[in-house]
Amino acid sequence: MKQPSDQRIFISDCEGPISKNDNAFELVSHFIPDGSCLYTLISKYDDVLADVVKRPSYKAGDTLKLILPFLKAYGVTNQAITDYSSKSVLLVPGVKEMLRFVFNSMPSFIVSTSYEQYIRALCDVVNFPFENVHCTRLDLDKFQISEKEATQIKRLREKMVKMPIPEIPKGAKSLKDFPKDYQDTVKKLDEIFWRELSKMTVGTMLREVNPVGGDEKAEALQKIVDQFESDLHNVMYVGDSITDVSALRLVRKAGGLTISFNGNAYAVREAEIAVLSEDAIVTAILADAFNKFGKSFAMKMAEDWKPSTLQKLSLSQPLKRYFFALREMRLPRVEVVTSENKERLMKQSTSFRQTVRGEAIGKLG
Secondary structure: OOOHHHOOEEEEOOEOOOEOOOHHHHHHHHHOOOHHHHHHHHHHHHHHHHHHHOOOOOOOOOHHHHOHHHHHHOOOOHHHHHHHHHHHOOEOOOHHHHHHHHHHHOOEEEEEEEEHHHHHHHHHHHOOOHHHEEEEOOOHHHOOOOHHHHHHHHHHHHHHOOOOOOOOOOOOOOHHHOOHHHHHHHHHHHHHHHHHHHHOOOHHHHHHOOOOOOHHHHHHHHHHHHHOOOOHHHEEEEEOOHHHHHHHHHHHHHOOEEEEEOOOHHHHHHOOEEEEOOOOHHHHHHHHHHHHHOHHHHHHHHHOOOHHHHHHOOOOHHHHHHHHHHHOOOOOEEEEOOOOOHHHHHHHHHHHHHHHHOHHHHOOO
16 A cells, blocks of 8 residues: 555546537537637637737636627527537546546546536546545636626627737747737737727626636646645646646656646656557556556556567556457557657657647637
């Protein structure tokens, strides 16, 4: 029996490593005209504010509060979010088996930026306890909106979907490094969100809703570790996007194990192992190695990632049999991230991510 201070803990993001959804993107696309364009614009704006501008009190994932005035203007309610989410959960193949194995092996948690309505629906599908989840709390019904404000917001939407969607130039350190049309977009969005919308009644949403992304994810990890009187070096964290950057950095610096699962460039940049896989069973293999033998063992396994190596290791025999039967000895990509291969893996993982989750979702930060 491990001593409390040696308790290893599994923590994963949800959308990406567990499900193929981007629930917020799907909600906006479903309920709002030209919603996919609107969400993509706001999501890229989120990336700019969090990664380049570094706006005070702003964090990656705050897209989930920026879209709320638009959802409210188009009549979306708590029940509408719940009903839509419960019908649209799309799991990564093998994730039920992965979560069952990991949950029975060590304390396991999900830390997600997603709205609680979606997370509750997902937990019901995969039979994972909701009390082991940290996610974004949302009570959309408590916020008020007048017909006048709803009309104003709909007009703003019409303007926004015509704006060029900003992409961050490689190496950009400030807004001055962006093309002129992208600079103009960011400035117009600053005006919309931080002047126009903030003055409306719905502006309370921007102040009161606090998405679990960026530093909030890192804080959630620390709370989980403290709960078990353990330490961050005993954590295996799996992420895939910009909202995981703070959590990945925290765990990596503490000596825990950090994994990018079909991650975009942000996640691969911060992780120690990059996984490119169509199914989630590989996560269980890595978790079993980490839980039984520690980080060094898991890293060495990833460095020598081939069937003959895995067959020899003292991992769960039923898990290995299932893994190899599922794959017919063809392993998913697992690679230790180094300074030499990081750029290549960032590109390859981003491309693979789009094939697995679809181009529209795969391109989001």
